[in-house]
Amino acid sequence: MFGPDICGTQKKQLHVILSYQGQNYPIKKELECETDKLMHFYTFILRPDASYSILVDNRERDSGSMYTDWDILPPRKIKDVKAKKPADWDDREYIDDPNAVKPEGYDSIPKEIPDPKAREPDNWDEDEDGIWRPPKIPNPAYKGPWKPKRIKNPNYKGKWKIPYIDNPEFEDDPDLYVLKPIKYVGIEVWQVKAGSVFDNVLICDEPEYAKKVVEEVFANREISDRKRSFEEAEKLRKAREEEVTRMT
Template sequence: MSNHGVGRSASLSVMFGAFLLVQLSIYDVSLSEIIFEERFEDGWQGRWVKSDWKKSEGKAGSFKHTAGSWSGDPDDKGIQTSTDARHFAISAKIPEFSNKNRTLVLQYSIKIEQDIECGGGYIKLMSGYVNQKKFGGDTPYSVMFGPDLCGTQTKKLHVILSYQGQNYPIKKDLQCETDKLTHFYTFILRPDASYSILIDGRERDSGSMYTDWDILPPRKIKDTKAKKPADWEEREYIDDPDQVKPEGYDSIPREIPDPKAKQPDTWDEDEDGIWRPPKIPNPAYKGPWKPKKIKNPNYKGKWKIPWIDNPEFEDDPDLYVLKPIKYVGIEVWQVKAGSVYDNILICDDPEYAKDVIQEIFTNREIEKEALEEAEKAKKAREEEEAQRAREEGERRKRERGYDRRHRDKERYKDRYRKRRDYLDDYHDEL
């Protein structure tokens, strides 16, 4: 090809690139990236590695591929923890990525079908090299996010972030869902270090890494040396200084003689004494004099200790930046197994994450109906088992009663036999 042809081709490429940029700007197209998405369809085993952690101790649990005992779509399967009182650990390697200058979205669904006594339902993101066959509770992680339930008291939603090798839990007391339906948990971390936590696509909480984790010292602290100024006025209202007590106000009696009262005709001063009319409240008496209140022109409000810049604070503009993420994993302990994990998503587009939730929740009502039917069937089984237990108890009770009567009868016969033998001996002696 001639140089002329090369130049023409280059010019066309530049023109096409410019045209494409113009079109993108016109339509405001934003380029987002799905870093990892797992719906546990066929072939999922090739992407996930089950850890041997706790296997030698006989405490390693396993996952089964299932939609669970009730679901909106029986063909939409996840992985469910199986076998009670076990540690579960499984992980997948993902394309390495950094959240520097980009939004991180971590989302997944979990359906806790069991009446969980104590156990986790969270998920982890790991950085650096991870020996997936040894992945366990001691494996360092960059993010730990999700529910943790124990008894009726602990219903915690964990959000733990790693910074310079140390783990920091969120300071807020966040609560997770506790019913047996599928729920989506979403954690969004932005380049300005702000975050949002969503459950089923609805924001449950939000804030900043600067204030909601004890990672850096606070930007502002209270000035403990500050003292309230002597002339600080905290009274919002004061007595009107222009008001003066009316002359003679204090001499107004509280009660006065009743002007309508009359001395009874039968009143005898020699015997009854001098008649005095009864007293009634004085309508002119207004109580103790109080000046009118007016707004205090010098009012400054309640004095508060002022905030000052913290001399120990040193900003880190990369506070939000995690170490490059390479793995996603599930590592939990459960007394009762039966949690179905599904729809794991790592991306930089919160809107796409919401779309996933809406897609799955198109069958939400079907799942609710399936759960209700399962609960009814469970209740019927329990009642049937209870009835069988009662009948078995009655049967054993009757048998015990028969045995007791039989033993009593035999004891009576034995006593009668001994008495008869004694009488026979007695008669023989006679």
Template sequence: MSKNGAGRSALQQKFQSGALVLVFLSICTLSFSEVIFEERFDDGWQSRWVKSDWKKSEGKAGSFKHTAGSWSGDPDDKGIQTSVDARHTAISAKIPEFNNKNRTLVLQYSIKFEQDIECGGGYIKLMSGYVNQKKFGGDTPYSVMFGPDLCGTQTKKLHVIVSYQGQNYPIKKDLQCETDKLTHFYTFVLRPDASYSILIDGRERDSGSMYTDWDILPPRKIKDLKAKKPLDWEEREYIEDPDQVKPEGYDSIPREIPDPKAKKPDTWDEDEDGIWRAPKIPNPAYKGPWKPKKIKNPNYKGKWKIPYIDNPEFEDDPDLYVLKPIKYVGIEVWQVKAGSVFDNILICDDPEYAKEVVKEIFTHREIEKEALEEAEKAKKAREEEEAKRAREEGEKRKRDRDYGRRHRDKERYRDRYRDRYGKRGRDYDDYHDEL
């Protein structure tokens, strides 16, 4: 439900009233948390959203329908679902202007991929400046693009793209999104220290800093390519014990010795067989080449690594995290197969409230899972019935073809008989006709 809509959700009222009491009692110096925009797609949602005509002139514009989907935890909890295959679908809403300078930005929404999505996006965008909502599309500049993008079995990417000084920068990490057919929440939290967190279903999936995870500014530190490993640098963790001495006579111990249990055969004839020598066996006293024991190297310094130095090209921007004031939120996606349900869009400055929203919606999580299982069973039964019908139709067509082939063979046999026997052939036909 929009902040400016027909009213706030019970959760929002409870959360904010409780927080207000807490602030009042503790005389807290922190600013009160604020919900900038919250859309649950209740009745009246269309008055807050503008469907774009982008790609309409080319016949490639899609549309949304207001529905909870084919399965849900609560049939009355509706979102908007892409409804036309192989189309560009775009819609946006104007929100109260939000500036995240010295404030935390929380962007959260839920999406359910009901279709067997082959290739398509499921992301959401925040936009700044003026946007002609009737022309909102893929070319419209944005400040944040966040959410899943799937294509085949290879691409299961979770986009986090931010705009800085008019240029878009994707996160360098390879983040993966969910791919099943249940509702999932995606949350992006950006803080005033330029740190961020990414949550899926209310649980942190990744975190870091804009300084390191986006190639926006040059790195603070770089490797000192002029550095060389010191000559006395010890990388050996263990060394031979210098105090250990090889025992006297160690090298004279033979590897093999004559078998003391062996006896010369009675039939051995030294004149004919030569001098008898006992066969050799491994010497139990032989211990192999002598090796001194190893001890911990007192001068060990670890594996040498190239040191880092301050990057002379780095120039800090304390407002790195600051986006242009947010004025619009939009969904602009292209999908081979339609069927994605967007819902529960939230823009606020309090991550804890966002988590409470996830908990509230997920109270019906098990019901949604059961509904999905029933839908999958019904789909499988339909597919089996269609396959059975197709087999039966195929067998019928084959029987018809076989009957036609036999009939044509009979006609060809008659023609050959007539050609060969003339009148007798015609008499043959008359005879069979009388029969």
């Protein structure tokens, strides 16, 4: 199964479902289809090496492999659940500079100092108010608790990752890409409003020929004509809706 699926405002999906040994497998990627209501060509290319490409209007939209993007076969590689990070593995990217030395007298620098601009008020009375002391202000020389500078760790080995090993359950199928003979093409349509058009369905074994066909069709359908047809269809649809509204 291959093609667009638009349902409401949320679902705008491009389906790519492959069949293998009687079971259907949807692609694991979230692919979006075109939603501008104009005509588009969707192309799915499947190659003998099990790689694929998805084209929209002859431009590649996505690509990958059947081995990774469908859960058809078990993965070739799996994480080694028994693996453990080596005891000498250093994953600290930065460390304190071991050669950094705290400046002499650093800890004696006060956090606050008397405000040098403060002046004793003229009406200050030591007998009644006590000894006048200037208010405290933050000390611009205070740098906070001393910390050695950070440097690149010369022993940094990167973030340790669990290694992958061969999956004992993987069994390759050289004919994974092979499809059963295609005798029919079915178009599944479920819609709540008119306007969907399907044509020019092509199945072949030559991608370059398919691209050429798309180019020829595009050459005979100017974008301006497509837009004009769409606008005319929209006007007709709105006129019908207004007529139904008046009748009800």
